[in-house]
Amino acid sequence: MHKVKVNYGPEIDYKYCNGCGECYENCPMDVFGWDEEKQMPVVLYAGECSICCFCETLCPEVAIDVLIPLHHMLDFGISPVTLSKKSKFLGIE
Amino acid sequence: MVAKLEEMADNIIETEFLIIGGGLVGSMAAIRAKRNNKDIDVTIIDKARMEYSGDGVGLDNFNQVTLRKEDINRKVTEDDVNKAVFGAERLKGLKDLKLDAIQMKNSYISQPILEEIGVKVREDDGTLKVLQGYRNGTVWGRVEYDENGKPTEPFFGSFSRASDLKMRLGTAARKLGTRVFDRTMLTSIITRDGAAIGATALNTRTGKFLVFKAKAILLATGAASRLYPHQWAPFPNRLFYTLTSPVNHGGGHINALDAGAKLYCMEMSNVYNVSKGINHSSGGGGCNWYFKMYNSKGEYLEDKYPDMVVTKAGGKIPGINFLFAPDMQNAEVEKDVILSAKHNATPDEIAAVYFTAVTEPPKALKFHKLAGGLTNERPAECIAVLTGIGQAGGGVLRENEYSETGVKNLFAAGNVTGNGGSHGFTWGCLIADHVTELVKDQDYKTIDGEQLKQIAETKEWVFSPLARKSEYKINPLELEDYIREVNYNYIGIHKVKPKIERAIELIRFAREGAVPLLFANNPHELMRAIEVQHIIEISELHAQSSLLRDESRLGPVHYREDYPQLDPKWDNKIVTAKKVDGEIKYNIEDLN
Numbered sequence: 286m287h288k289v290k291v292n293y294g295p296e297i298d299y300k301y302c303n304g305c306g307e308c309y310e311n312c313p314m315d316v317f318g319w320d321e322e323k324q325m326p327v328v329l330y331a332g333e334c335s336i337c338c339f340c341e342t343l344c345p346e347v348a349i350d351v352l353i354p355l356h357h358m359l360d361f362g363i364s365p366v367t368l369s370k371k372s373k374f375l376g377i378e
Numbered sequence: 379m380v381a382k383l384e385e386m387a388d389n390i391i392e393t394e395f396l397i398i399g400g401g402l403v404g405s406m407a408a409i410r411a412k413r414n415n416k417d418i419d420v421t422i423i424d425k426a427r428m429e430y431s432g433d434g435v436g437l438d439n440f441n442q443v444t445l446r447k448e449d450i451n452r453k454v455t456e457d458d459v460n461k462a463v464f465g466a467e468r469l470k471g472l473k474d475l476k477l478d479a480i481q482m483k484n485s486y487i488s489q490p491i492l493e494e495i496g497v498k499v500r501e502d503d504g505t506l507k508v509l510q511g512y513r514n515g516t517v518w519g520r521v522e523y524d525e526n527g528k529p530t531e532p533f534f535g536s537f538s539r540a541s542d543l544k545m546r547l548g549t550a551a552r553k554l555g556t557r558v559f560d561r562t563m564l565t566s567i568i569t570r571d572g573a574a575i576g577a578t579a580l581n582t583r584t585g586k587f588l589v590f591k592a593k594a595i596l597l598a599t600g601a602a603s604r605l606y607p608h609q610w611a612p613f614p615n616r617l618f619y620t621l622t623s624p625v626n627h628g629g630g631h632i633n634a635l636d637a638g639a640k641l642y643c644m645e646m647s648n649v650y651n652v653s654k655g656i657n658h659s660s661g662g663g664g665c666n667w668y669f670k671m672y673n674s675k676g677e678y679l680e681d682k683y684p685d686m687v688v689t690k691a692g693g694k695i696p697g698i699n700f701l702f703a704p705d706m707q708n709a710e711v712e713k714d715v716i717l718s719a720k721h722n723a724t725p726d727e728i729a730a731v732y733f734t735a736v737t738e739p740p741k742a743l744k745f746h747k748l749a750g751g752l753t754n755e756r757p758a759e760c761i762a763v764l765t766g767i768g769q770a771g772g773g774v775l776r777e778n779e780y781s782e783t784g785v786k787n788l789f790a791a792g793n794v795t796g797n798g799g800s801h802g803f804t805w806g807c808l809i810a811d812h813v814t815e816l817v818k819d820q821d822y823k824t825i826d827g828e829q830l831k832q833i834a835e836t837k838e839w840v841f842s843p844l845a846r847k848s849e850y851k852i853n854p855l856e857l858e859d860y861i862r863e864v865n866y867n868y869i870g871i872h873k874v875k876p877k878i879e880r881a882i883e884l885i886r887f888a889r890e891g892a893v894p895l896l897f898a899n900n901p902h903e904l905m906r907a908i909e910v911q912h913i914i915e916i917s918e919l920h921a922q923s924s925l926l927r928d929e930s931r932l933g934p935v936h937y938r939e940d941y942p943q944l945d946p947k948w949d950n951k952i953v954t955a956k957k958v959d960g961e962i963k964y965n966i967e968d969l970n
Contacts, residue, residue, distance in 0.1 A: 291612075291614070291615070293615065310427060311427045311429065311430045312426075312427070312430075313426040313427070313430050313431055313623065313624075313625050314426070314618060314624065314625065315426065315561065315582065315583070315902060315905075329902075330902070332614040332615070332855070333614065333617075333618055333855075333906075334615075334618065335618040335619060335620070335623075335624050336615075336619065336741050337739035337740065337741050338739060338740040338741040338744055339430050339739065339740060341740060341744070342740045351741075351744075353744075353745070353748075354611060354612055354615050354619075355612075356610055356611050356612055356615075356655075357610075357611065357619070357655045357656065357657075357745075358655070358748070359655070360610060360654045360655030360759070361653065361654065361655025361656050361745050361749050361758065362655070362749045362750075362756040362758070363655075363745070363748045363749045368748060
């Protein structure tokens with residue numbers, strides 16, 4: 286598989302995902318796959334994510350967070366340190 | 379012996395009107411055709427999911443310049459058209475004036491349709507909000523007020539609140555009975571006696587190979603957006619972090635070329651002013667149209683270079699003019715750091731940025747939110763990015779007033795023709811009107827002999843990366859990255875002959891040395907393998923056309939270091955490319 290391990294793209298929180306499939310159905314870049322056994326979406330091609338964030342807004346359970354590549358955060362003046370102190374962003378409690 | 383069609387295709391679909399690409403053009407054309415005649419059979423194929431595909435997520439304005447507030451409710455006059463044509467005079471050789479005049483006359487043809495399907499174009503009180511067209515005579519974009527607090531005239535076009543535009547268009551097209559094949563990628567256009575009679579396509583999830591038989595085809599596949607890397611992003615994000623939709627890789631261009639259509643102005647890669655990090659301009663980034671830009675000396679560029687400001691009808695977007703002021707050799711953006719002032723933004727500017735940000739992908743607002751809001755002390759940096767072919771002219775050449783290509787019954791509109799935005803709506807409607815009548819007298823053409831051979835060859839080519847058994851397997855993304863780096867380093871903004879020639883050598887070497895080893899594990903990866911092959915073709919077209927146009931025009935869109943001046947011999951001239959006996963022939967032709 287052409288997967289490249291990357292530190293960005295959609296991240297699904299399976300505690301909240303209800304398997305509705307909105308993300309899988311609508312992602313323009315088709316980065317999601319579908320786990321037939323669990324009936325849940327899986328992120329297969331995070332490297333191809335264009336960071337549009339449609340999945341994040343479409344998810345009725347707010348179970349998806351699209352992680353922004355570090356390059357873009359720093360370039361646009363978003364501080365990962367500040368964010369991590371404020372919220373669960375980047376997975377830091 | 380060529381196999382029968384039924385043996386080659388997983389599914390054969392007959393449809394009167396086949397629309398390739400469900401973006402603004404495609405979905406609008408489907409709606410219009412079905413409203414003209416509910417019985418017409420319309421099919422859309424879309425590489426993504428129609429409701430969220432294409433460049434136009436939302437709609438912030440009708441992209442017309444000469445109309446003023448009071449013009450919206452009346453018919454466009456000859457005078458308006460003349461004004462637009464006058465504006466387009468600056469683009470001699472790049473704009474088809476006859477098509478532009480038709481476009482102007484029908485510029486608001488789609489607005490009632492949008493309103494009927496629930497797109498919120500009007501304000502709550504029923505009025506239309508408008509975007510200012512000119513300031514100090516020439517600027518468009520930022521709203522300015524006179525001493526009485528009233529916006530100065532004239533206006534740019536109606537401003538809409540259509541953040542849910544694509545969803546509504548998609549829903550309406552389906553509701554009217556359009557057949558939609560999502561996750562379906564065009565792989566060839568089938569021709570017979572110089573006319574388009576169908577297409578082949580790949581379902582990028584199931585791997586099914588589909589054959590469509592059609593009476594008329596609309597090519598609406600968008601810009602060739604994946605020509606240059608986004609050079610401030612890591613791999614592989616640099617391939618997909620494009621200004622316009624990265625779904626649009628330029629497959630429509632290459633399939634049209636293979637079918638016999640001409641491409642034109644493939645040297646014209648648009649250059650856009652964006653906010654660094656977000657890779658968006660007005661709404662998304664805030665720079666350029668709403669927040670003022672200043673350099674390290676604190677000079678505001680639009681005050682420093684008032685003469686660089688021209689209307690959009692004149693062909694340039696002011697932000698880019700400022701960045702490349704005072705001239706291409708001494709461009710501010712290349713000698714200085716350009717920032718976008720958020721700290722002193724007025725409430726109207728903030729509102730305007732918010733207003734347009736909601737019509738961009740959701741990313742725009744997320745970035746602003748994470749950065750501390752739309753206005754704060756931290757400025758955004760303005761950078762110039764090469765966005766590919768489609769927003770500054772260039773693409774598939776339309777050869778008559780019906781927006782038909784050189785291939786009979788193959789129509790094209792939107793960014794694939796270098797003419798996108800709300801213009802795409804207009805042409806989507808006009809083509810649909812023509813096709814509704816056209817298909818009444820047409821029969822489905824037979825697919826045999828030559829066509830079967832073409833389909834067999836296409837199928838073999840499409841699936842070859844899946845079956846490949848070789849020790850060295852080439853990842854399509856890696857090859858795409860290489861090609862786009864070549865474009866960036868050898869063509870780019872400052873073009874010069876030896877570098878362009880070297881680019882052609884490198885592109886050809888990559889095609890011969892790497893493409894035969896492209897590998898894919900599944901239909902999704904097959905899509906990427908097909909895309910990179912198209913991107914290689916587009917890159918060579920871009921390089922060859924850039925070499926041929928030995929002048930500079932609309933810099934930085936086409937700037938030759940070795941021919942830095944606009945040359946009148948090129949007025950009204952275009953570089954065209956056409957495939958003859960399998961070889962691409964380049965030509966210099968008159969446009970008007």
